[in-house]
Amino acid sequence: MDDRLYRNVMGSFATGVTVITTKVADVVHGMTANAFMSVSLNPKLIAVSIGANAKMHQHIKDSKKFAINILSSNQLNESKQFSGQLQSETEITFVTYNGLPILEDTLAVVTCELHSEYVVGDHTIFIGQVTGVKIEQKDPLLFSQGKYRELKELQE
Ligand code: FAD
Ligand code: NAD
Numbered sequence: 222m223d224d225r226l227y228r229n230v231m232g233s234f235a236t237g238v239t240v241i242t243t244k245v246a247d248v249v250h251g252m253t254a255n256a257f258m259s260v261s262l263n264p265k266l267i268a269v270s271i272g273a274n275a276k277m278h279q280h281i282k283d284s285k286k287f288a289i290n291i292l293s294s295n296q297l298n299e300s301k302q303f304s305g306q307l308q309s310e311t312e313i314t315f316v317t318y319n320g321l322p323i324l325e326d327t328l329a330v331v332t333c334e335l336h337s338e339y340v341v342g343d344h345t346i347f348i349g350q351v352t353g354v355k356i357e358q359k360d361p362l363l364f365s366q367g368k369y370r371e372l373k374e375l376q377e
Contacts (some may be wrong), residue, residue: 235365238296240303241269242315242322243280243287249315249322252277253304255364256344257289265351267331270344281335281347288321289349291329293359294371299324300362319353329356 236255243250254277256270267289271278281287292300301307315322319332333349363370 229366232364232366235363235370237328238292238300238362238364238369239269240290240292240299240324241271241277241281241287242290242324243277243284244322245280245283250277250280251290251303251313251324253300260348266336267333267349267351268346269349270341270346272344273340274343278345282338285335286321286352287333287335287347287349288318288323289331289333290324290327291331292324292362293326293328293357294362295359296324296326296362297369300364300369318355326359327357328359328361330354 239254239257240251241254252271252275254269254271258268260266260268269289271281298307298311299313302311302313314325316325317323318330321332323330331351332353333351336348336350338348339346360372363372
């Protein structure tokens with residue numbers, strides 16, 4: 222099967238955009254990810270799927286805790302910054318929440334402790350036990366068919 226066709230099909234499943242953040246030996250790391258989902262309500266567990274070649278893969282194994290920053294529609298630059306899509310690195314301000322570095326101006330944040338991990342093909346699915354959540358009144362940044370988009374409500 223052709224990789225491009227496969228990615229086009231997977232990209233037709235519209236998602237929000239997150240930046241995973243963590244800290245290892247006092248250095249803050251971030252990575253853009255859209256392979257994120259809620260897994261369980263009781264206990265509260267989430268999953269992220271991270272490529273084995275991504276540096277974040279090792280950072281999560283080292284820190285054993287991470288935050289999911291759910292981006293708002295005005296955070297296109299943050300998504301590009303943390304996926305290596307910007308030519309020059311911009312200065313990013315992090316604040317601390319539940320002992321983890323998080324981005325400012327996000328739609329929502331989920332903080333986690335590493336619960337378990339599963340190697341699946343060329344990715345690892347990291348399960349996070351949720352330790353805290355917060356949410357603001359903002360619109361989400363969306364990613365669909367390889368492009369960033371904004372939400373538009375349909376008339377019912
Ligand atoms: P690095 O290459 O170290 O970091 C990524 C970028 O973030 C670099 O440009 C770096 O300069 C910057 N950065 C890191 N920390 C900081 C900091 N403290 N301050 C400022 N800048 C910093 N990959 C997956 O594995 N799973 C996914 O679900 C996934 N979803 C994606 C969704 C979208 C919409 C996009 C665009 C990409 C997605 N990717 C995903 C790809 C992933 O974001 C990139 O491969 C990324 O570059 C991998 O980063 P890394 O962990 O190797 O870290
Ligand atoms: P794209 O057309 O490459 O991605 C569309 C969809 O394909 C993604 O939403 C994802 O569901 C899937 N996908 C893409 N690359 C994948 C990978 N390596 N492993 C598993 N699923 C993958 O979109 P784009 O705008 O070209 O993406 C920008 C970059 O971000 C590319 O390098 C892409 O590989 C990477 N990316 C990786 C993942 C991931 O690892 N899960 C997800 C999204 C984007």
